[in-house]
Each structure stands twice: as structure tokens, then as C-alpha cells.
Amino acid sequence: MKETAIAADTRPWLKAQEKPFIRLKNLTxxxxxxxxxxxxxxxxxxxxLFCLLGGSxxxxxxxxxxxxxxxxxxxxxxxxxxxxxxxxxxHERPTNIMFQSYALFPHMNVEKNIAYGLHRDRVGRAEISYxxxxxxxxxxxxxxxxxxxxxxxGGQKQRxxxxxxxxxxxKVLLLDEPxxxxxxxxxxxxxxxxxxxxxxxxxxFVVVTHDQEEAMSISTRIGVxxxxxxxxxxxPRQIYEYPNSRFVAGFIGSVNIFEGKIxxxxxxxxxxxxxxxxxEILVPHGxxxxxxxxxxxxxxxxxIHMSRNKPENLENHKNPKKPIHRLNGxxxxxxxxxxxxxxxxxxxxxxxxxxxxxxxxxxEGSDISxxxxxxxxxxxxxxxVLVS
Amino acid sequence: MSNFAKNPAEKPGxxxxxxxxxxxxxxxxxxxxxxxxxxxxxxxLVIAIPVLWLxxxxxxxxxxxxxxxxxxxxxARPPFLPLWQWQDGVxxxxxxxxxxxxxxxxxxYYTAYINSLKIAFISTILTLAVGYxxxxxxxxARSGLRNILLMLIILPFWTSFLLRVYAWIGILKANGIIxxxxxxxxxxxxxxxxxxTDFAVYVGIVYTYLPFMILxxxxxxxxxxxxxxxxxxDLGAKPFRVFLSVTLPLSIPGIIAGSMLVFIPVVGxxxxxxxxxxxxxxxxxxxxxTEFFSNRDWPVASAVAIIMLLILVIPIMALQRSHKNDQGxxx
Numbered sequence: 102m103k104e105t106a107i108a109a110d111t112r113p114w115l116k117a118q119e120k121p122f123i124r125l126k127n128l129t130x131x132x133x134x135x136x137x138x139x140x141x142x143x144x145x146x147x148x149x150l151f152c153l154l155g156g157s158x159x160x161x162x163x164x165x166x167x168x169x170x171x172x173x174x175x176x177x178x179x180x181x182x183x184x185x186x187x188x189x190x191x192h193e194r195p196t197n198i199m200f201q202s203y204a205l206f207p208h209m210n211v212e213k214n215i216a217y218g219l220h221r222d223r224v225g226r227a228e229i230s231y232x233x234x235x236x237x238x239x240x241x242x243x244x245x246x247x248x249x250x251x252x253x254x255g256g257q258k259q260r261x262x263x264x265x266x267x268x269x270x271x272k273v274l275l276l277d278e279p280x281x282x283x284x285x286x287x288x289x290x291x292x293x294x295x296x297x298x299x300x301x302x303x304x305x306f307v308v309v310t311h312d313q314e315e316a317m318s319i320s321t322r323i324g325v326x327x328x329x330x331x332x333x334x335x336x337p338r339q340i341y342e343y344p345n346s347r348f349v350a351g352f353i354g355s356v357n358i359f360e361g362k363i364x365x366x367x368x369x370x371x372x373x374x375x376x377x378x379x380x381e382i383l384v385p386h387g388x389x390x391x392x393x394x395x396x397x398x399x400x401x402x403x404x405i406h407m408s409r410n411k412p413e414n415l416e417n418h419k420n421p422k423k424p425i426h427r428l429n430g431x432x433x434x435x436x437x438x439x440x441x442x443x444x445x446x447x448x449x450x451x452x453x454x455x456x457x458x459x460x461x462x463x464x465e466g467s468d469i470s471x472x473x474x475x476x477x478x479x480x481x482x483x484x485x486v487l488v489s
Numbered sequence: 490m491s492n493f494a495k496n497p498a499e500k501p502g503x504x505x506x507x508x509x510x511x512x513x514x515x516x517x518x519x520x521x522x523x524x525x526x527x528x529x530x531x532x533x534l535v536i537a538i539p540v541l542w543l544x545x546x547x548x549x550x551x552x553x554x555x556x557x558x559x560x561x562x563x564x565a566r567p568p569f570l571p572l573w574q575w576q577d578g579v580x581x582x583x584x585x586x587x588x589x590x591x592x593x594x595x596x597x598y599y600t601a602y603i604n605s606l607k608i609a610f611i612s613t614i615l616t617l618a619v620g621y622x623x624x625x626x627x628x629x630a631r632s633g634l635r636n637i638l639l640m641l642i643i644l645p646f647w648t649s650f651l652l653r654v655y656a657w658i659g660i661l662k663a664n665g666i667i668x669x670x671x672x673x674x675x676x677x678x679x680x681x682x683x684x685x686t687d688f689a690v691y692v693g694i695v696y697t698y699l700p701f702m703i704l705x706x707x708x709x710x711x712x713x714x715x716x717x718x719x720x721x722x723d724l725g726a727k728p729f730r731v732f733l734s735v736t737l738p739l740s741i742p743g744i745i746a747g748s749m750l751v752f753i754p755v756v757g758x759x760x761x762x763x764x765x766x767x768x769x770x771x772x773x774x775x776x777x778x779t780e781f782f783s784n785r786d787w788p789v790a791s792a793v794a795i796i797m798l799l800i801l802v803i804p805i806m807a808l809q810r811s812h813k814n815d816q817g818x819x820x
Contacts, residue, residue, distance in 0.1 A: 192723070197723055198723050217734070221724055269724065
């Protein structure tokens with residue numbers, strides 16, 4: 102019971118009466134004929150770490166730039182903490198942005214870079230030095246205060262940029278691909294640091310990223326963007342397990358998609374016939390649809406089981422609560438990633454699917470290898486029915 | 490997906506280094522061997538060409554002029570005595586410092602130097618004041634318009650410099666375009682005296698040297714990272730503050746380059762003060778000309794030139810030093 106109470110507390114978007122901190126209404130930005138951001142409406146709550154996720158050119162950076170006033174919306178409105186942002190210039194907004202390139206002033210040292218925003222606010226000398234020292238401590242850069250940006254590593258620059266944006270205590274901190282320029286190892290460490298800083302200060306973060314793993318690991322909620330539109334908003338698990346379209350399913354993680362149509366509809370399950378596999382797929386959860394409607398059945402590679410030996414004691418295929426489906430195939434290719442392996446399997450009908458398996462054993466011989474005939478099975482309930 | 494490795498048994502890997510392939514090229518072998526045999530790399534060859542150019546066309550004339558400045562004037566052809574002699578097995582070298590001494594004695598030279606530096610300094614400031622906004626505007630213009638504006642800056646170079654200075658005489662003289670216009674409009678009754686004043690010299694210099702200020706400034710400003718300006722605005726700086734605290738300090742290398750390109754040639758400028766300036770416009774270029782062609786005193790003229798060079802070399806070296814410290818500074 103206690104657990105659900107906490108969960109409810111930290112997820113304001115589940116409460117109907119909660120007032121959103123940032124409110125975007127029908128926001129559109131056109132560049133000539135091209136619509137970079139197309140009719141986006143979005144509510145972000147106080148102290149959220151919200152990720153805008155999408156490929157390059159999907160409009161996520163334009164959306165971020167509109168939030169801090171570097172772009173003017175073509176139509177629609179932005180409201181931050183109850184205040185309409187229309188006509189408020191960038192230097193007057195309660196937002197600060199951290200640029201992808203960091204945009205550190207090359208002619209100022211770390212300390213002066215960080216103090217820049219405070220000087221503009223006419224903060225007193227003593228307070229500036231106090232706050233700069235404080236934030237330098239937070240990002241662990243105290244001994245680098247006198248260095249110029251050109252004398253810093255990529256990770257250090259990233260932290261200076263973060264400190265410079267944070268020191269002004271913005272109501273909203275906007276981060277444009279904050280970790281993209283770092284190498285993988287450093288990126289993973291910095292992710293956790295970023296989340297820790299966000300939780301310590303309680304500032305609302307809006308992060309733009311193209312890296313779905315990054316978005317999954319740091320955010321409270323993700324907004325997936327495609328072609329200027331916000332196509333799905335949800336918690337990381339929601340987005341991954343219950344994508345609402347083929348695009349989202351394919352963009353977040355990898356997925357096997359069986360195209361087909363509904364051939365039977367019952368109260369607690371539907372049956373999908375797919376010409377790509379010679380079985381009828383039973384899905385136990387209710388989907389509003391009609392007979393003969395074209396749909397896709399999507400299942401993640403890790404949710405398909407695989408063995409060289411014929412599996413015994415499997416539940417009955419016909420059990421609508423837990424419908425187990427069996428397939429046979431031949432291993433076409435193997436990708437060894439260390440912790441897991443990815444297998445490309447050609448099914449009997451010629452359809453190609455992907456299956457991943459954790460490498461539980463260190464011994465090489467026990468592995469499934471090239472050209473092995475394998476038995477595959479999955480639970481119809483672990484897949485998703487996609488109608489769009 | 491690059492995660493998939495082919496069955497290792499199917500595709501045996503084949504490794505070959507790029508460097509070894511380069512060595513197999515025939516020309517690399519030939520030049521490589523010839524150069525490394527003589528102790529010279531390809532790099533040395535590349536550097537040798539500009540070094541040779543500077544030796545022949547800059548250092549050699551400099552030493553010739555320096556040599557003449559230490560000799561004595563004579564009514565002869567050339568109009569100076571040789572610096573060294575070889576007579577009866579005796580090599581005699583005579584260095585005449587009298588020319589330099591003469592420059593110190595006569596206040597004319599001293600005044601001319603100071604006046605030249607003053608005119609060069611003021612016109613550099615004026616050129617910068619006119620050129621900076623122009624360079625800034627061109628750098629900020631959209632790319633199609635930008636090329637047209639740059640063309641317009643370079644366009645005057647297509648006509649002779651001398652012609653363009655003459656054209657200013659037509660504009661500034663007593664019955665020139667400006668005076669005629671003002672009189673016909675009834676704004677003035679008597680023509681303004683503009684020609685043969687310092688004003689005309691400044692107009693001529695600013696007009697002539699403006700492209701040399703604008704082009705390096707433009708090159709600097711156009712490379713300015715826009716996200717720096719956006720960051721400054723985002724951190725609360727109003728537009729003019731963004732300019733003062735980010736654009737201006739970051740364009741200092743462009744300002745220095747442009748100012749040097751204007752200041753240095755203006756110090757020795759001859760044509761503009763000769764054509765537009767009056768008898769009171771004393772500049773070292775004019776003095777040099779008089780010594781060389783009217784007085785035919787080549788040694789004194791050379792001494793004037795060498796002193797001018799020294800005066801200019803000192804600030805150039807100091808500037809380069811400060812520039813170097815600024816760029817490769819250590820903590």
C-alpha cells in the first residue's frame with residue numbers, strides 16, 4: 102500500500118486536479134512551407150524530467166527553442182508557471198537552455214562563464230562568488246574555476262554548461278542533447294549525475310534527445326516526436342511495452358512486426374491471422390477493432406523464447422488466458438554483444454525475425470549457433486496489437 | 490545493424506595498412522627516396538618555396554636599402570658612394586651614420602614621423618568606426634545578399650586607385666559636386682574649402698582603405714558561433730549587452746588584423762596626401778619622395794625608409810606576441 106502511495110505522489114500527471122507547470126497549446130512553427138512543429142499540445146509538471154525523443158529533423162529542438170524564446174511560434178501558446186510567454190524575449194524568460202555545443206564563451210574562464218548570467222541579473226558581488234562556488238561544488242569543478250573552456254575535456258565542458266544554466270535558478274532548464282558529445286562510458290555516468298542533480302534541486306528539466314536508451318533511463322516521462330508531431334507521451338515503461346503505433350514500436354527498441362488482420366473477435370481475446378506466419382495469433386487483451394480490420398502484431402525480441410530442443414510441458418495454445426504460440430526456424434545470423442546475443446531467424450514461411458537471449462553461460466559450445474534449427478515460442482499476451 | 494558478425498569460418502579477414510599501400514605508389518617511392526636521401530622531407534620542400542620568395546623579394550631589397558642608408562651621397566650614377574672598397578689589397582668598409590644623425594638634427598623629419606603616425610592612427614579609428622558596422626551587417630545578411638554586398642566592397646578595386654583618388658578631387662573641390670549642390674540648394678553662399686585640407690586626406694584614406702578593414706572583420710564575424718549569442722541572450726543579456734560582452738571581445742582578432750592592414754600602409758602613404766592634402770599635410774611618405782626624386786639624396790631617403798620600417802616593426806611584433814599569448818595561453 103505504501104508503495105502505491107509514493108508512486109502516486111511522484112506522478113502528478115496521473116492526478117486530474119494537478120496543475121501543469123508548462124502548458125503548450127496547439128503550438129506550431131513553420132519555416133516557409135515546412136512545418137517543423139505541428140500542432141503540439143503538451144503538459145509538463147513541476148520537477149519533472151521530461152524527454153522529447155525523436156530522430157533528427159523531427160522538430161524536438163525547435164520545440165525546445167520556442168520554450169526559451171529563441172524561436173517565435175507561428176501559432177499556439179506557451180505558458181510557464183501560469184504566465185503566458187508570448188512576447189517575452191529570451192533574456193526575460195524564467196528558462197535557461199544548455200546547448201548541444203555547450204556554447205561556452207571562449208574568452209572567459211569557467212568562473213566568469215558561470216557568473217555571466219548572475220551579472221546580467223545585477224546580483225551582488227559577494228552573492229555571485231558564493232553561488233558560483235556552490236554550483237562549482239555541485240558539478241565537481243572547483244579546481245577548474247580559472248581554466249578557459251579550451252583547456253577542458255568534453256565532460257568538463259558539459260558540466261560547466263550545466264552549471265552556467267543552473268546557477269540562475271531557472272524555473273525550467275532546457276537541455277538540447279546534453280550528453281550527445283560524450284563517449285559511451287562517460288555518458289552513462291553523466292546520466293545518473295544529471296538525474297541526481299535534477300532530484301537535488303527539484304528544477305523542471307526538459308531534455309531533447311535522439312538516444313532512446315538515454316531517454317528511458319533518465320526521464321519521468323517521454324514525448325516521442327515524429328515529423329513535427331507528438332505521437333506518444335508516457336512513462337518509459339508505457340512507451341516501451343505499450344507503443345501506440347508502428348513508428349513508436351520501431352523507434353524505441355527493436356520489434357518484430359507481423360502484418361495481418363483480425364479474423365475473430367471475442368469478449369476477452371482477439372484472433373489475428375497473418376499471412377507471414379502459418380499460425381493464428383491469440384491476443385488476450387481487449388482491443389477495440391472490427392473483423393477484417395488490418396492490424397499488426399508486434400513483439401519484442403526478448404519476449405520470444407528459443408531452444409534447440411523441442412519444448413515440453415508448454416501450456417495449451419488454445420488457453421485464452423495464456424495463449425502460447427509455437428514457431429520453427431533456422432538461425433541465419435548471430436550477433437554476440439557480451440551480455441546478450443541477437444539472433445536473426447528465418448521462419449518456416451520465410452519471414453525473418455529477431456530474438457535476443459541473455460548469455461547465461463560462459464561456455465561457447467552450449468550456444469545456439471549458425472544454421473541451427475530452433476523451436477520458438479511466445480505468449481500472445483506479451484505482444485502488442487497496433488492499428489496505426 | 491552492425492551487431493551481426495558473419496560466421497567467422499565463412500569470411501576470413503584480410504588486413505592491409507593504409508600506410509603500406511601509400512608506400513607502394515610509384516611517385517611516393519621516387520620523391521620519398523630523393524627527399525629523404527638529401528635529408529629533406531616533403532614538408533621542408535613546401536616551406537622552402539615561401540621562404541625563398543621572402544628572401545628574394547623582401548629581405549634582399551631591404552638589405553639594399555639598408556646598405557644605401559649607410560653610404561654617402563654623391564653626384565654620380567647611382568647617386569651614392571659604394572659602401573666597401575678593395576684597393577691595393579686593402580678591404581675598406583665605410584659606414585656613414587651621418588644620414589641618421591641628420592634625421593635627428595632636422596625637426597622636419599621628426600614632425601613628419603609623428604604626423605604620419607597621428608594621421609594613420611586617427612584614420613584607422615575612423616575606418617574601424619565605419620567598417621565595423623558594415624562588416625557586421627554583411628556577416629548577418631542572408632547568404633544571397635551577403636555575396637552581393639561583398640562584391641560591392643571589392644568592386645572599387647576594379648578601377649585604378651589613382652583614378653579613384655582623382656575622382657575625390659572632383660567631389661571635394663571648390664566648384665565640385667558637394668559645393669555646387671549645397672550652393673544651388675541655397676544652404677551655403679560661399680564654397681566650403683575641403684580640398685587640400687587634412688579633412689580631404691582623411692576622407693581619401695578612409696575611402697581607400699575601407700575594404701582592408703571590412704574583409705578581415707567580415708571573415709571573423711561570419712564565423713561567430715551563433716549559439717554563443719543565443720546563450721548570452723538566454724542568460725539574460727539584452728541585445729546591446731550581448732554585443733559588448735560576446736561579439737566585440739571575440740572579434741578582437743579581426744579588429745587587430747583590419748587595423749594593421751590599414752595602419753601600416755597609411756603611415757607610408759604618399760599618393761593621397763599628395764593629391765588631396767595641402768602643403769601643411771606633412772607625411773613621411775611625401776618627405777621620402779622629395780628626398781628621393783627632388784633632392785636625389787638616396788642615402789637620406791633610405792635612412793628615412795629604414796626608420797619608418799623600424800617604427801612599424803616594433804608594434805607589429807608586440808601585437809603578435811600578445812596575440813600568441815592570448816591563443817596558446819597556459820593556466
